[in-house]
Amino acid sequence: MKVRVTEYLDIDLDKELWCCHSCGKELGAVRENYKHFTLVYDRDPHEIHKPYINPESSPVGHSCSPDPEWCRILEFYCPNCATMFEVEYLPPGHPPTHDIELDIDALKARHQNQDNH
């Protein structure tokens, strides 16, 4: 039985696996951080947020875009279909967040109870 837990992630409760909701790819053990099973890309924020202001117009280099020395965009992709599961704006070197750590036993029990009813 699969449970959809984010826009792009399912959990296969029987196999205890993270799965891509878009392509069905089995990613890895659900008791681990799903990000461990993704492809990760370090994107310069200027590629998404265009720096409209010439930094020379500012005494401290403001550009209307996040500063790549302060902040990078980490993109987490499905290794099979490249759907972007999540992004994080992090200072260079800051560990990505373990953002979803479900109580799998409680989740299984909940769905077991629902099936019994």
Place this chain on the structure above:
Amino acid sequence: MPIDEEVLNRVCTEEPTELEREWMDKIGVDEFSVYLTKLELICEEAKQNMIMTGLSPAIQGMDCGVGVYTAAGDLVAASVGTYLHICSGQVPIKYILKYYKDDPSVGIHEGDVFFVNDVLYGGFHNMDMLNIVPVFWEGDLIAWVVAAAHEPETGATEPAGFVPYARSRYEEGFKAPPIRVGSNFMIETDFFDFFSNMLRDTITPHDLKAKASCCFKMAERLQEIAEQKGVGFFVGLMRRSLEVVTDAGKQRIASLNDGTYRHVIFFDLQGKEEALGCVHITLIKKGDQLTVDLSGSSPPTMSFLNSKPHVVRGLLAGVMMQYLFADFPVSTGLLAPFSFKVPPGTIVNAPNDRAMSGSMRITAPVVNGIMVCLAKLLFDSDLRERVTSPPSMSGVGLAAGGGIDQYGGIVIGIIGTIIINGCGGPATPFRDGMDAGQFWFSGFADCLDVEHGEVQTPVLHLFRNIMMDQGGPGKFRGGATVCQGYTFHNAKGPLRLIFNTSTSRVPHTPGLFGGYAGGINPFLEIRNTDWQPLFENASEEIPSSYHELAASKRITYKATQFVSEDFFMNGDGVANGSGSSGGYGDALERDPALAMDDVGKQITSPWAARNVYHVAFDEETLEVDYPQTSKLRDQERERRKKQGKPYHDFMKEWLERKPKEEIIRSYGPWPEGIK
């Protein structure tokens, strides 16, 4: 006058009295519904009174609220404006009850008016000023009412109250613990004169009286219920509402998946200076309880950017009233499922002597981080339709200050119009966020018209419109902010302005499930222009947008976030935007037609349509080339697979990196912050 941590943390419902216990179950469902609605209508009438009689532009834009509280100080009904104001009422009421009720030099009497605006006594920042009035029936205290609003002036070292460079609370002007300022249904003249003497303006003292009159009217209406239905019915009604909401809230939480959810937010300002800071947010959901743990935060700043745990709790409550519990009556009971762990000696639990007039600029992004956690908690539930990216706070731009206006009088407060009330709304799993949709703290607040700002302050707008490329890209785009550009016009003297903002290095408003963050925009400080001839000749060189102004070669501007060095004079100007929300989902899944619609409205640039959404289109007709778009998006997916590295391989290199020491000089322990 002790600062009482026990009272500051006493936000949950007090124990019922014997009379409340006796009556709460005697009230039938129909009467309960009718009279609870009546409480809300009493609040609505009072709020409208405040908007009509208050002079603060913030009140006119609905940055205000009124509430009804039990005799023990628990919130049971409200009308807003801005929820945070009524979430800050209960702590000072409980303080008054604990310290002054039995003090013969103060006491609590019918016709009294109390006032509070100090963050250390339950407030959020000292521009938010509350009037608190006890309600009596036949000699007994049966309720309290509160009328609160953001006011323009505090007598701080800068006009309008925001002091980015303040190193302690003693630079931030007037701060009152709960204090009686009125008796016999009148504001006492000696206090009014003292209050006026502390401030630069006349609006703030006037609003003290306006809010008192709203409270008196509310008290009168509540007494009518007590007279008609009996005091047992009245207190039983309020108690039943508290109990019903508490139970319903816990049931709702219990229906969600147990687990731990995390997010981290970063700050880039320490008042006037730039430096990186963090708050790591952990939300633990177990059974019917939610624990918010902010262990892993940066140290307090030597600026106005500091906060306290009760401010986080109050703002979160205000957001929950518009979000997770939007279908429930407003009530203290909504906080029953929440508990908080906030380490002392951090930016979110700063020492009492630190400056805190910018507390919202720290607390709102923290609450946004909690909302990211809640969105991930809600997705697999019956409440999926409530999942959103967090509402925009990043870059909420406020040009506040004071000087001489076009009439030769003193103007203090927000200069121009209140574009902070025109932030972009959050994206959802089903639709884009609303452009110019809301104030972060309130879905009801209003920007007010350009003409309103031009009548009240000495400015002439060049433009006010939606700012391009600010809504966070995604399958559904975050709502984009309003931006404005204005020049000072016909002022009879100089003006002092504080560019009171949040961020220009690191976004605060994240997206969700692959959606990118909302954009950021520095203030543009414009000097020594020759606008007047341009206006006289209706010149096309007058810029009509933030980006056009930024690209103009004719206009000299400085992009900045800080306190301006010099006074502003006629012909100088300002352009700024406010906050925009993050997007929802993968931008490659965005309907190309929606992207083109945004290009046509100048909400999305052709650059972003091509490079972020990967849409192929005719530049002149904006017609989508669907086969080519599909091809471009497939190519981008292949590029992702080539560029992306397996997580553990990526981490070997990534974790070796670190921002420059100058950037993280005030961060605390890298990367985890203070536990």
